[in-house]
Amino acid sequence: MSIRDLKQWLFLGLMAPLCATAQSRKEALLPAQPSGYDAYQLWSSLPQQRIGVRAYMRSTYDRGGGGYDASNFLFMKKEDENVTLDVKGNGTLWFFRANHWHGSPWHFVVDGTDNIVKETATADPVDAVKKYKTTAYIPAAALPEPFAWTWGTTKGANLSWIPMRFNDSLQIAYSRTFYGTGYYIYHLYAGNERLMNRGASWNLQQVPPADAVALLNRAGTDIAPATIQKIQGTVARSRQQAVLATLKTGPATIRALKLTLPLDEAEQLERVRLKVSWDGAKQPSIDAPLCLFFGAGTFFNREKKAYLVKGLPINIRYDYKKGTVELACYYPMPFFRSAKVELAGLPSGEGAITYELRYEKQVAATPALSSYFHATYRDFPKPALGQDMVWLDTKGLEGQQEWSGSFLGNSFIFSHNANLNTLEGDPRFFFDDSQTPQAYGTGTEEWAGGGDYWGGENMTLPLAGHPCGAIEKKKAVNEKDLIQSAYRFLWADLMPFGKRAVIRFEHNENVSQEHYESVCYWYGLPSASLVATDQLDVGNEADERRHRYHSPQASAVQTIESRYEWGPDAYPAHAWGYDLPNRPGYKEYIGKEIYPAQKEDGRTTEGTTEFDIRLRKDNQGVLLRRTLDYGYPNQTAEVYIAVPSGKKNINETSWKKAGVWYLAGSNVSMTSRPKDELGKRVYEVRTSNRRLRDDEFLIPAELTKNRTTVRVRIKNIPNRQELYPGRPFPLENKWSELRYQVFCYTIPSFKVPVK
Numbered sequence: 001m002s003i004r005d006l007k008q009w010l011f012l013g014l015m016a017p018l019c020a021t022a023q024s025r026k027e028a029l030l031p032a033q034p035s036g037y038d039a040y041q042l043w044s045s046l047p048q049q050r051i052g053v054r055a056y057m058r059s060t061y062d063r064g065g066g067g068y069d070a071s072n073f074l075f076m077k078k079e080d081e082n083v084t085l086d087v088k089g090n091g092t093l094w095f096f097r098a099n100h101w102h103g104s105p106w107h108f109v110v111d112g113t114d115n116i117v118k119e120t121a122t123a124d125p126v127d128a129v130k131k132y133k134t135t136a137y138i139p140a141a142a143l144p145e146p147f148a149w150t151w152g153t154t155k156g157a158n159l160s161w162i163p164m165r166f167n168d169s170l171q172i173a174y175s176r177t178f179y180g181t182g183y184y185i186y187h188l189y190a191g192n193e194r195l196m197n198r199g200a201s202w203n204l205q206q207v208p209p210a211d212a213v214a215l216l217n218r219a220g221t222d223i224a225p226a227t228i229q230k231i232q233g234t235v236a237r238s239r240q241q242a243v244l245a246t247l248k249t250g251p252a253t254i255r256a257l258k259l260t261l262p263l264d265e266a267e268q269l270e271r272v273r274l275k276v277s278w279d280g281a282k283q284p285s286i287d288a289p290l291c292l293f294f295g296a297g298t299f300f301n302r303e304k305k306a307y308l309v310k311g312l313p314i315n316i317r318y319d320y321k322k323g324t325v326e327l328a329c330y331y332p333m334p335f336f337r338s339a340k341v342e343l344a345g346l347p348s349g350e351g352a353i354t355y356e357l358r359y360e361k362q363v364a365a366t367p368a369l370s371s372y373f374h375a376t377y378r379d380f381p382k383p384a385l386g387q388d389m390v391w392l393d394t395k396g397l398e399g400q401q402e403w404s405g406s407f408l409g410n411s412f413i414f415s416h417n418a419n420l421n422t423l424e425g426d427p428r429f430f431f432d433d434s435q436t437p438q439a440y441g442t443g444t445e446e447w448a449g450g451g452d453y454w455g456g457e458n459m460t461l462p463l464a465g466h467p468c469g470a471i472e473k474k475k476a477v478n479e480k481d482l483i484q485s486a487y488r489f490l491w492a493d494l495m496p497f498g499k500r501a502v503i504r505f506e507h508n509e510n511v512s513q514e515h516y517e518s519v520c521y522w523y524g525l526p527s528a529s530l531v532a533t534d535q536l537d538v539g540n541e542a543d544e545r546r547h548r549y550h551s552p553q554a555s556a557v558q559t560i561e562s563r564y565e566w567g568p569d570a571y572p573a574h575a576w577g578y579d580l581p582n583r584p585g586y587k588e589y590i591g592k593e594i595y596p597a598q599k600e601d602g603r604t605t606e607g608t609t610e611f612d613i614r615l616r617k618d619n620q621g622v623l624l625r626r627t628l629d630y631g632y633p634n635q636t637a638e639v640y641i642a643v644p645s646g647k648k649n650i651n652e653t654s655w656k657k658a659g660v661w662y663l664a665g666s667n668v669s670m671t672s673r674p675k676d677e678l679g680k681r682v683y684e685v686r687t688s689n690r691r692l693r694d695d696e697f698l699i700p701a702e703l704t705k706n707r708t709t710v711r712v713r714i715k716n717i718p719n720r721q722e723l724y725p726g727r728p729f730p731l732e733n734k735w736s737e738l739r740y741q742v743f744c745y746t747i748p749s750f751k752v753p754v755k
Contacts, residue, residue: 029747030620031369035092035189036163036197039492040212044253047334047371047523050406050496051745052190052621054698057429057439057495058085059183063669063688065568067424067509067576069442070099070181071673072686073174074665075634076724079681080175081107082672085184086664087171088636089698090192093164093202094493095185096172099451100151101125101135101158102181102677103174110166111201117143119150119158125176125677142204146216146462149449155459155466156451163492164202168660177672177681181451183441185493190621190745191700219462220310220317224256224330228360235353240346244355247339250279250752251367254333256358257341258326259290262351263318266299266325267480269353273344278335278372279753283398285524288377292519294327296467297413297485302477303458312462313489314411331408331521333373334362336752368750371405371523380516385586386571386594388428388504392520395500402499404748405524409463409490410503412518414444418473418482420453421577422514425506428567431497432530432743434625435564436694437504439495444505448486463489489521498530498623498745509568509575510594511586527748530623534614534742538602544611548711553607560629560738561599562691569595569689600692602738604632609714609737617708619744621701624712626661627739630693633666633729634719635736641703642711655713661697668730670723683724701745 031048060072073082084103098106101121108115120135121128128135135150137143137160145153148160164170174180192198215223229249235242247254261269274293276286291299294316295309301318308316317326333339341357362370376392383389391410394403407429414422427447429439441447445454449464456471469484470476495501503520537543539557563569571589573580580586615622628635640655667688672681704710716735722728 029366029369030194032196033189033194034197034492035187035195036165036199037209037212038196039163040215041209043215043491044332046494047332047373049369049371049404049525049529049748051529051747052194052698052701053496054188054623054696055185055438055495056188057183057185057441059440059442060084060181061426061440061442063667063686063690065565069426070179071177071671073177073670073672075721076670076672076681077173081173082177082180082681083171083173084180084182085170085172087186088169088660088662089188090167091170091186091188093166093170093184093186094161096160097182097184097446098158099179099181100156101128102179103176105175107171107173107175108164109171109173110164110203111168113201113203115202115204139204141207144208144213146213146219147208149461151451153459154449154451154461155454155457157446157449159449159464161463161492162208165197165199166201176678178674178677178679181442183446188698190698191702193702216312216462219312220307220315222256222328223312224358225360228255228358231357233355235343235346235355237346237349237353241344242342242346244341244343245339245357247335247359248337249359249361250335250337250339251362252335252359253362254339254357254359256328256330256356257333258328258356260354261325261327263320263323263325265349265351268347268349270299272346275342275344277340279337281398281753285372285398286375288375288519290327292377292411292413292517293375294329295411295465295487297483297517298468298480299325300468300478300480302470302481307460308467309465309487310460310462311465311487311489312491331373334370335372336367367752368525368527368748371525374522374524376520376522378518382513383507383516385589386510388506388510388567389516390502390504391518392501392503392522394522394524398526400526402528403501403524403526404498404529405496405522407490407495407497407501407503408521408523409488410518410520411485411487412516413483413485414514414516415484416482416515418470418476418484419514420456420484422508422512423453424508424576425510425512428504428506429495430502430504431495432499434694435627435692437565440565445486448488450486463491498743499528506567508578509572511572511575511578511580525748525750527750529746529748530743531616531746532741533616533744536611536613536740538737538739547611547613549609549611551603551605551607551609554603554605554609557601557603559599559601560691561597563595563597563689564692565690566595569593598692600627600738602629602736604629604734604736606716606718606734608716609735610711611740612709612711613742615704615708615710615742616744616746617706618746619701619704620747621745622699622704623743623745624697624699625741625743626695626697626737628693628695629691629736629738630667631691631731632734632736633668633731634664634721634733636660636662636717636719637735638715638717639697639699640713640715641699642713643703656703658699658703659697661714663695666729666731667691668723683727685723
């Protein structure tokens with residue numbers, strides 16, 4: 001953290017959670033976690049380890065694995081209250097997306113208070129695209145630009161990056177069900193003691209602070225500190241490789257990495273590789289083509305716009321008077337001994353390439369609580385049929401098996417042939433070896449801030465965009481105009497992981513053969529902050545005895561044969577925009593199984609379960625993961641941890657509540673697709689064949705620290721939520737437990753590499 005940011009932190013009183021008591025001095029090593037607008041105000045802390053923070057992305061995805069991701073609901077309450085997200089816990093909603101105005105008015109029920117949000121087209125939605133030239137959220141003061149954008153600007157979606165804090169619960173419901181689609185990113189926290197912002201629940205009277213608005217309004221400009229160390233120079237193009245800088249001033253952080261290219265040679269230089277190595281590593285942590293690293297698939301600028309990418313952390317700006325293209329990245333990039341920045345694959349030419357690096361010394365830097373910046377490039381000339389593309393798997397990268405850090409988004413090419421149909425593919429992100437994706441989206445252009453393929457148009461926002469690509473193939477003016485690319489930069493909504501991140505993208509139900517390329521941005525330290533310490537196989541009697549498993553009302557051992565949500569189970573006969581039966585060589589695939597069912601056993605209960613779990617004494621909180629049968633709906637339980645009572649009898653304990661463990665919905669869901677915009681909802685019950693699921697619960701450090709064993713009590717809470725009024729879920733509400741996995745949060749055991 002810089003002196004500037006440290007002063008601001010102290011001024012805001014944000015050090016108090018870290019230093020309040022003598023007991024907390026040991027915990028002062030742990031960074032305070034942003035949970036509101038502080039994520040923007042103190043953005044230099046982006047690289048810090050997010051210990052005890054978990055990210056999730058939920059959506060209206062097709063539960064059956066197909067491509068129709070609209071109008072799917074967990075359950076329906078009133079006619080104008082159709083639930084798409086239902087969460088219990090302590091967290092922040094960082095991002096909301098809906099397709100156009102569909103679903104509005106939206107209910108944001110925060111800690112039990114219903115906040116109704118509309119947008120301009122809500123009152124007269126039929127043919128709204130023709131009727132409205134500009135639109136806005138209502139109330140505009142609570143959801144203003146640049147934190148919230150509507151479809152007139154985004155070319156197809158309503159987006160909001162307004163941080164919405166909730167202390168106990170969050171529910172999002174749509175009033176109208178026609179084409180109701182969306183996805184949402186939120187964080188859950190293991191307790192309050194490490195949060196910077198412990199403020200009131202979000203409501204419609206809150207407005208973004210001026211300094212946070214000012215920061216986002218500076219997207220496309222140089223947002224890094226100006227009065228810090230600077231290195232400038234010109235690249236000699238007599239060789240294919242050029243070292244721009246070798247810094248040996250660590251610990252320090254690069255705050256600005258800028259290149260200026262000659263405009264008339266920019267397209268020739270777009271495939272030059274940027275390579276950055278940290279602390280003498282043998283492999284670069286950044287290794288990517290310039291165009292994709294800086295957010296675009298090509299530097300061809302059809303409309304001669306000032307900005308191809310007008311992003312907050314990354315941008316591409318054209319200066320036609322000077323005849324230059326400026327590339328800039330402002331994601332903070334810490335290093336602890338040295339940094340080497342170079343360009344590779346330089347073609348010969350006359351035009352000058354200039355560069356600027358700005359960096360600053362770190363104050364009281366703790367390497368194990370920070371992380372390195374990475375940009376990982378992948379090329380998929382012909383994606384494998386039936387399989388998601390793996391854009392990032394941190395396991396084994398750069399010679400390291402485990403990484404702790406945060407996923408920051410990506411820049412990607414999805415077609416070299418102006419084919420937008422390939423966008424019918426869902427993002428699926430898996431963290432720390434979960435078998436269920438913690439992030440499951442509704443499609444590729446939705447991930448990048450669009451809707452309906454952006455109508456083929458280009459757009460650029462601070463954190464999402466579709467910067468290049470002709471509206472259709474026949475209108476492309478040259479081959480580079482056929483390149484379709486998009487970007488999604490994560491900022492406050494970054495996704496922490498403790499040992500591994502796997503970022504997968506579907507390619508139109510995994511049958512598209514378009515040429516994809518991707519660059520994934522992430523922070524990572526080569527050491528785990530989430531360590532497996534125990535596992536309980538429910539139904540295995542020996543394992544139950546070892547953990548003193550006790551569940552008086554538990555069922556006999558039951559076996560379930562089902563699947564996880566990993567995409568289509570078999571090769572589809574039809575996919576959006578593709579004539580698959582007539583594709584050469586494809587007929588033999590149709591109907592073939594990709595993901596067979598698997599068997600698991602366990603128990604259910606309507607009562608209480610208790611068991612012991614083993615921990616590391618130096619734990620900083622615990623993540624408890626449960627494998628369950630998702631056929632049982634809306635599973636709800638109170639979680640308690642046994643703690644010493646303080647009485648003379650050392651065997652006496654008391655139970656402290658850790659929170660409510662809740663998983664909304666089931667493999668049975670509702671679909672409602674009225675014939676028209678204002679039509680009343682319809683009731684279509686859909687049952688997927690995916691009943692296996694992993695779910696997670698965070699136990700605060702105050703209940704587990706300095707302990708090697710704790711006893712857990714899980715008390716089932718009856719939940720009688722109906723699918724829709726008068727229609728119960730097919731199975732009764734019970735707590736399902738097939739397996740428990742125990743992970744301890746720890747400070748990574750990382751030491752700065754020796755030269």
